[in-house]
Amino acid sequence: MGRAEWKAARRVIKSGWLTTGPEALAFEKAFAGFLHDSDPPGKEKIKTLSLNSATAGLHLALEAVGIGSGDLVAVPSMTFTATAEIVRYLGGNPVFIDSDESTGNMNPDALEKAVITADIAGKKIKAVIPVHLAGYPCDINAIRNALGNTDAAIVEDAAHAFPSRTGEGMAGTLGDIGVFSFYATKTITSGEGGMVATRNKKYFERMELMRLHGIDRVVWNRYAADSDVKSWEYDVTAPGFKYNMPDLSAAIGNVQLKKADYLLEQRQKLAERYSSALGGISNLELPRNTRGHAWHLYIIHTTGSEVRNHLAGKLDREGIGSSVHFIPLHRMTYWKTEYNLEASDFPVADNLFQRSLSLPLWPGLRWKEQKRIIGAIRETLGEKIHG
């Protein structure tokens, strides 16, 4: 956060309009423009809706594609619980998919198997939610191929992946609907917040309606002085939700959006430094795939859980924060018991989890601090400290 964010928040407070209004509209427009700039020529323009979280966006997206009671939705086990819980909001059932070894993302082959298994049981996977884990974009074409001739919708969980440029456009614009997060730790933030993006008019209109109580026109219009519609007149056409983004958040988000490429560059630099400084350590795996990476997280893999836990403990004692992304959902009490999940059904995700550690990574991390982190890792893993 810098002075520009502070000034933007002050501007909103002084304006007297705190909830969804001109700032949210401006943020939506600017965000859509940013996404569109990376589209291959000729692609239809993407439309966006600002929200109060990505969880809200995932919920709206699944509702818009028609997920209802008993419907199956494929999700990776290696994700945050939000990706799966929204399936339950709608009475649907998640089908958990194992990870790809080299990226940690949903494995398209495992997805294909799940599609076939559902088919044999006379069922159908109605949607899939690929998660661009840590900010590394999933291969959406491979996901689409895995779905075969089902007409399952692809809802991208791009909570980690902004900005993530692939050859075909940005992560979050490649499936039917993309969902972004502006939670405090994400690559750009509005404190809390989210955005949905789609080129599909029908999905867009449904999400717009459901974002705010199922009211048939946006609140801003309701109060706009120059509106020729009576200010009190509106209709409710669906039992919607309360998922709009307040202007206070949107103003901050819009400033962060302007810095998005600068913030990405900082993250890229830090990731490159980690990779070159830790590259020589035997038995330590570093991110292998970097093309289009948004570097929300820098995840390393040790040889096993004991080494990982030892390293995390050592870093902690040195005042260095680290984390694990994620404890996969098949290990979480609710999902495990409700869906009879076993770690052995997710050998790749489970193994990645046991060995993984996310290192400190944020744009303001200084080289001096990063050197100390690198030194502590090298020392703990029995390597000599250089430089």
Ligand SMILES: Cc1ncc(COP(=O)(O)O)c(C=O)c1O
């Ligand atoms: C993969 C993933 N999806 C969705 C979310 C939910 O984002 P939000 O906190 O904006 O609802 C998160 C949050 O960390 C996440 O990591």
